[in-house]
Amino acid sequence: MSFNPMICNSHTINYHLLLFLLVVQIIGSLLLQHCEGRETITIDNEIRDDNETLVSAGERFRLGFFTPEGVHNKERFVGIWYYRDPKTVVWVANRNKNLSDSFGVFGIADDGNLKVLDRNKITYFSTDLESSSASNRTVKLFDSGNLVLIDNQSGSVLWQSFDHPTDTFLPGMKMDDKKKLTSWKSAKDPGRGNFTFELDEELSNGPIYLTRKRTTTYWKSGDSGGFDSPNELPSGVAYLLSNFSTKSKRYKNLIVTERSYNNTRLLMNSSGEIQYFNWSNGNNLWSLIWSEPRDNCSVYNFCGKFASCNSQNSTVCNCVAGCEPVSPENWVTGDFESGCTRKSPTCNKEGSDIFHNLMLMKVGKPDSQSYDAADSDEACRKECLDNCHCQAYLYNGGNDTGRVSDNSTHGCWIWNTDLINLQEGYPDYNLSIRVAAFEIGGGNPNNQSKVPQNSETVPLKSVIISTTLIFLILLLCSFSYVVYRRKTAAKRRETREGMRGNPLTHLHDSERQVRELIGTSHFKDDDKEAIDVPFFDMEIILAATNNFSDENKLGQGGFGPVYKGMLPGGQEVAVKRLSIYSGQGLEEFKNEVVLIAKLQHRNLVRLLGYCIKAEEKILLYEYMRNRSLDAFIFDQTLGMLLGWEKRFDIILGIARGLLYLHQDSRLRIVHRDLKTSNILLDEEMNPKISDFGLARIVGGKETEANTNRVVGTYGYMSPEYALDGLFSIKSDVFSFGVVVLEIISGKRNTGFYNSKEATNLLGYAWRLWKEERAMDLVDQTLLESCSRSEVLKCINVGLLCVQEDPSDRPTMTNVVLMLGGETATLLNPKQPAFVARKRLSSTPSSSSSKQEAQSHNELTFSLGEGR
Template sequence: MKRAGVVLPLSLLLLLWLPLCFQICLGGDTLKATQKITDQRSLVSSNATFELGFFSPPGVKSGEKIYLGIWYHGLHPQTVVWVANREDPVADSSGVFRIAEDGNVVVEDASRRHWSSKLQPSSSTNRTLKLLDSGNLVLMDDSETTYPWESFHNPTDTFLPGMKMDATLPLTCWRDSADPAPGNFSFMLTQKEGKQSFRVQNEEQIYWALDELDTEAASQMVFNLLNNDTSATKSYNYSNKTLFVSQPSMYNKSRLLMNSSGEIVFLQWDGKESQWNKEWSRPEDNSNSFPSNGESKFQGCTRKPMRCTNKDVTFLNLTNIKLGDPDQQSYTKTEAECQSTCINMCPDQQCQAYSFNNSIYGDRGSYSCNIWTRNLPSLLENYQRGRDLSILVNTSDIAPTAKSCEPCGTYAIPYPLSTGPNCGNPLYNKFNCTKSTGKVSFMMPGGISYPVTWIDEDTRMFFIQPDYFNSFNSSFNPQNSIDSPFHVIENNEGVVIKINWLPAPEPPCSKLIDCMNWPYSTCRATREGESRCLCDSNYKWNNTIMRCTRLCDSNYIWNDTIMRCTRGNHSTRLKLILLVTLGSLATVACITAFGIVWKKKKARKPDRASTRIQESLHESERHVKGLIGLGSLEEKDIEGIEVPCYTFASILAATDNFSDSNKLGRGGYGPVYKGMFPGGQEIAVKRLSSASTQGLQEFKNEVILIAKLQHRNLVRLRGYCIKGVEKILLYEYMPNKSLDSFIFDRSRTILLDWPMRFEIIVGIARGMLYLHQDSRLRVIHRDLKTSNVLLDEEMNPKISDFGLAKIFGGKETEASTERVMGTFGYMAPEYALDGFFSVKSDVFSFGVVLLEILSGKKNTGFYESKQISSLLGYTWNLWSGNKLLDLMDSCLRETCNQNQFIKCAVIGLLCTQDEPIDRPTMSNILYMLDVETTTMPVPRQPTFFMTKRYSSSASSSTNPEISLHLDTSYQQGR
């Protein structure tokens, strides 16, 4: 009993001491002028809701970028609501937060000051910092009754209860989740003519605006939060003075966040689920916001002035528009009366627009005519609860001319752009107008349409908005997808794509009357045989103003503004030309001199690691001719390595240290892994194995030369890595694996119907034609096979593995080697037996791949009968017996086009003829595939694979060195 009597007082003492210990450990909520906050100390508000200290954002290595901030104490993950030095982080853990001698609050380290409250210098020695329960960090001074500085008056991206929004308090988003520096979007309050408006701006342009409140409860909560309507006044006694502070009546862990995507979000903490719940956000979807580039048709423009008149006017009709309240409202029974009211307001007032509303309630009707007389505010399209709006305009402003298409919604369609066959120029007929919504779309090759967000006639430029998925799709390459006369000039990460169109040539015509709208022109045939409205004598086509202009005498020049020749000052023109020429020469000389000095300066201070890599690569390029047999290819063609060099550490991180779970398969080069870089970019990583049949020569071949090839049917090389004995290639990731994993797998081959197989055949042919003829380098692949044809997410074929490729310069088309490398079953006879190869060697391999696609059977390991041991022999026998349809993969019976199938089978036999001279070129093959009916040559019987199955040992015993290998296909794709 005595012992229990002792324990009880000790327990009570411990309970009383714990809260004091808690405050001591955390550092309290106050910082005096003689104290400082370091990386090891923080302030915590009295009710332990908020904490102030140094932190590193998620994704940043601890100790590299240090910021001072305020966050919710005890919540996970860490939720930061305020950052001091958001534009200037401390490089290490040596940062200090304190009250400086001049009275300012500062973040500094031993070298310099990173942030300051920027107050006027003060000699006061009694300043104190306090972290309030509201999350407000305040600077208190015994000589003042208000705070000299507080964080609530200097917010970053978060609005907390207790703050009050005004025009001087914008919220600016973080640049991204790992960088608190100011981003592009800001949330702010504006006041105009007694009305307040909340808006989000993308730099200087309006991205989203809210002129009126929604009726939903969450919207009202946000409004109350911004106006501090839930606040109460609390007094603080400090140094014999009373400070009155506006504070929210309850701290329910709610906040308003301006995020880096342009969304303003109201969040509340769910204690049960331990997560932030989104209660409200704006814009609700992209249709309620202006385009992220800020160049919306409703914003950033000034309306053309109108005379107050009711003559020669019309209305531009828009649907589902959100805008502010009307200036006048009256009651009319018909829209025609409302329209007449708007037109006839002159001369008293100028009507800008009207909106007629008729609603039926039972047997009664409600009619209203809303009219706007002031300049229209910001307009938002496709607003779900928007109204139909008719804007008064001059007829001449939107009426189509005889040569241009009529407007589509708010978009004027300038000539030569065309939305149909009867307007604009047929060469530019890639646009579509949806009249019900007033939306314009641009048609890409393949039939995919993307919305047009801006058209600028003066710069011959328009913007399209690709969908979110395609913006992260590595195969979506608008540069490769858009044909002339359109060209991509800027691709902003797939968010907004800027496209310009070439100036239009003379308009096409079929008869004389077609040129009536083109003065001084006549419908005549060009040298190419096309009929166009060609300019008459003494006139020439001006593609800037798109009309025929007069040829001026030597002393005159054409003036586009007044549309006639004006006298030119010859001496002035000569002086101007001379001045421009001399100025250009001086500029070029300065730039050249600067470049030489900069290059020499840079050469004096080389980075050791990069120097070693560059020396290795330069050595590779210096000897690349000898290594891979370039013939007469010029040195200037191989000077640059056109893909980036990645660090070995970044590849280890992307592949999780080459873990087995990321292993996709193994080829002749070595193992292949799936990797993922920060940001979600997937890659295929090929690691050179010490036991590989391919070595340094093939590695250099891909890095230095094949990287120059770009085609939609070739796999793109994304980069490389050299680290000691490690030699690594990085490719775009192909999620659907290789072609052989489909056609030779009976459970998956049914996924490839005939139309899909035919498109794969054509795609491979196009890729090979590019290698042989259309690229800047003539390339022979030497290892084309089904396992080296990969399939992207849309089942488009992409040729891969260029390690054995040979590049020819000039007019070279053939060569020979004593080191024969390839895959048995796909090698042409002249290459496998004699080491002789040419573009026709690839044609042979293509023929084998084609027959394997048709039959679903491998050329090697073919056991149809004892007499026939190859797919080629089997196909020839079916051809001889007029039974080619028996070659068909059984799963193609229902979808197959028999004429196309037989044509492809015959092409396969033509490609696999013994003599190279008998085989067609890839251009001939594509022509035969594209043309419905064509006369085809009769194939000769192939003998190389007819009755005898060759082994690698048999081949190498009687011929130059032959290295044969069979690549296993990927398990998950690459």
């Protein structure tokens, strides 16, 4: 065997290279362990604000310096966050005093305390323990998220973050009467906020927790939702708060399973909601499982005393029988806190009171215990009548007509103080409230206490005087009305007051009035009176949006920004603000204010009000929590939340909304910008058509019109409108067909690029239809839940709607019949229209949907010429 020196040299070089790489890897690992891998702090190795962190042994939590997301200034805090989710901070050391630079240090000081110091040794946080030798102490971050200061000699815990929580409760904490969760000031400021969550009291069947807004009770388990049981918390939340060691005692009435709650947390957020989250490994995000208060009626004493709450009513709060608002002017603005007061005092004379039954009513816990001696409703009523302090009673005879406690079969409950937390809609309750007999006409609606027969007769003289005064007032009003009518324009006043003549004439005048309002260059005072929605003062809007803060901003469109707002009564609204820099918007603003005010349909977004002040032009809409449709169907994760049954309901809802616009409304409306991003979804995923900035009236029996200004969104516009400026109700039908195919496929028409199949979604759908492979169009997430016959019917209808010739397209009346029919035979579609791509000068959409902040922005364009 001959010796080859080149081979030897090659082996030597490879050996040295491998040795060098191994040394580099070892050094890198040691450095990484020093910077990120260690889980303890001693006197010699504090954490500096130089990307140094502590990491728990199982890599569940990390501790270090951070700046809250969205904060531009150099505001540095020391906190603990999830290793896999750095944005979710669960504990903050110096929450009320941030460092202003990146030279901070977190470690054990010379006096043995754990401290946050700046470069000048100024203290920003301290554990405030008695001074001791620092060399005998160690700080460790555990996988539970607990930061612990340990005495090395005894092994005892000297201090732990679990005893000093900020806004988050983690599994393993103990929620006793010494601890509370305190919200952040805002999503960007971890300082102490207005809301706290704490243990209120321990009862035999479980603890009661409450949320305070500063010093007042804001929410309370049990009382806010009813006094029958304090355990309104879901089993998961109850199990989490039970601290594991005592759950069998404190939650003996709950059925909970033995499973890990390591992936859960309880958050007291800056808006006043206590929220329970669970980590979803599949989606790598936190899922909100439970939240309170869930609505206005869950807020403690939201309506005040002697007022009932029903979040389903247009007016959330209403005074009970015999009562009236304490402050009527506040109730008009939606501020119900002052509550109601009795119109007349009770217990004036023996037998002068009756009881009014408040059916389906839940009420806050009474101030006294049950009256056990009462074994019937009659005895319970008598006990209340004999007690002048008694305001109401409730008797539970064991037949579920007034359930008070799960632990008793019957009982008489007496309220000796003002009634609070009254809620409607609970069939297990039947509360009887004490009322002065004459306040409800002296009647006896529930065959209860009798009105005395010796009531004094009203003097005849008083009757004559009262009758004369009423007659004079009516006469004066009639005279004033006649003068008013003579001084105004007859036709406009007849329309505004709702004349009783020919309905066709009324419709014609209404349409003319709308056209005149839209055609004006500005709104006059008389025009504002003709609009059917409230005018809001700018001060109310500024307060609702926190002066249009970025924190409340939902999105930005060509119209201008959209903000989330909260009116004084607690109603959430979306506030659309016309940008003074917008190239368009004034015409769209007038369109929306005047047109949508005349439209009322469950599948149209409701306009709540508007504001005009100086250069400011603002619209207020109902707030849609689930944003726009495109945010769901074009997202692989969110799309799974919309099964076929819900998507089919959404298609039907959109169709009914368009049918109303085209045929059933007082004005025949062409929307002109129907697209998935203009379909908003409410809490129950019901669709509502929005954005009427481009809408136009097609008067009388007209079905089409033309324009010199073509505006709309590429991919949804019909060819006759995009190329020739001709628009009609069939233009909306074309857009509807595109939306239907997008809902079914989960793909955008304009973003579909498949050179093997087609250049857009319409062409792809047409090819599959011709090859009898239409089911291949369906979103893969729907295949298991969809009905084949319904899907094919919807694809057929969608292709009929996007045919090139408008006369071939069905009307929305036919579309609704085809979609809703069981046995209807559908026509075969013709080849759909393919609008050629052109170089077009583009501008943003007329106005952006209120919840489009996270939606894809389609190209909306405007052509200067058309025929």
